[in-house]
């Protein structure tokens with residue numbers, strides 16, 4: 423028996439780690455090279471480490487390091503020194519923010535809305551600033567930049583997420599109010615897309631789920647349960663863009679946002695590695711996400727998939743620079759590169775053979791009492807007491823819907 427240890431780096435959440443652990447427990451050993459492979463899961467604790475220590479883990483799933491810097495540095499150490507398999511490259515994850523993602527996508531020929539980065543509003547807390555500003559900061563006309571982009575537009579930081587520092591700007595007065603308030607945040611101005619559909623795609627390894635997103639709704643209603651809300655062409659395009667960005671940056675657990683208007687796909691937010699996969703926000707899509715996470719980690723471990731830290735950007739840029747290729751042709755080529763990176767065909771074969779029992783196993787679990795207990799426990803941990811009944815009913819309803827749809831799907835297969 424080959425044993426693999428999976429480490430989980432967690433924040434406050436207990437829902438998806440419990441689900442992930444339970445599914446792997448029910449799955450049991452998986453056939454692979456050299457016989458059966460078994461999996462142990464541990465929650466990683468924060469401790470001093472010698473940079474030459476050998477970690478116990480073969481693979482780590484991280485939901486903590488985006489804000490907690492001790493494990494963030496440890497991830498770089500274990501990636502660089504020990505070949506631990508991480509779902510997201512800690513190097514690109516840390517250095518490639520919104521800004522770098524816009525640049526990459528523009529370089530690859532995608533339709534990122536017009537975007538300008540403006541200098542800081544307020545002096546940085548740095549004794550050299552006054553000299554640099556006086557000598558090198560050119561005066562600039564914020565109104566003229568906004569005018570050229572056109573209203574409405576969005577002001578948003580070069581980095582970050584969860585709407586931090588993001589505002590919609592309709593006129594000159596709002597422009598100045600937002601810029602004055604930006605302080606030491608470094609800001610982009612970006613043309614607003616008056617979209618028909620907001621598509622949010624969650625990618626886990628070789629799989630991508632595109633969901634209809636409603637950003638104005640409260641958290642538990644943001645993902646609408648709606649299938650076929652994009653035309654087949656637009657759907658393919660959104661999936662391809664997501665896979666492309668993820669392959670390009672070596673992100674295997676990321677969520678991406680595309681605005682679709684009149685059949686055109688405009689990517690706006692593509693650097694959200696280690697995204698929220700909470701039961702309370704994903705609801706209907708939660709079983710899919712857990713299965714994808716189990717499948718991808720098991721696939722990576724059992725097949726000995728090497729962690730790839732090199733970016734090979736030239737291969738992507740060569741497609742972008744190829745004369746005579748249309749936008750659609752380029753997407754087709756990018757899709758091939760992304761599928762090669764994710765080893766999509768082998769992954770699908772592996773799922774169909776070694777993991778064939780997973781669908782039924784997860785359906786049985788979600789239908790049973792263990793899952794319901796997890797659902798209740800999660801609502802109790804997340805919402806105030808007077809909202810428990812409401813949210814338990816809400817989530818049970820959506821999960822029943824999933825059970826019904828999934829039963830139909832498996833019966834037809």
Ligand SMILES: Nc1ncnc2c1ncn2[C@@H]1O[C@H](COP(=O)(O)OP(=O)(O)O)[C@@H](O)[C@H]1O
Pocket residue numbers: 535576578582583584585586588612613614615616637679681690691
């Ligand atoms: N160019 C844009 N056009 C239309 N809406 C936008 C645009 N940029 C951002 N938004 C809106 O603002 C929200 C937050 O911006 P986003 O770039 O996703 O930042 P964050 O990383 O904080 O989520 C988006 O979910 C979307 O609703």
Ligand SMILES: [Mg+2]
Pocket residue numbers: 584585679691
């Ligand atoms: Mg966003």
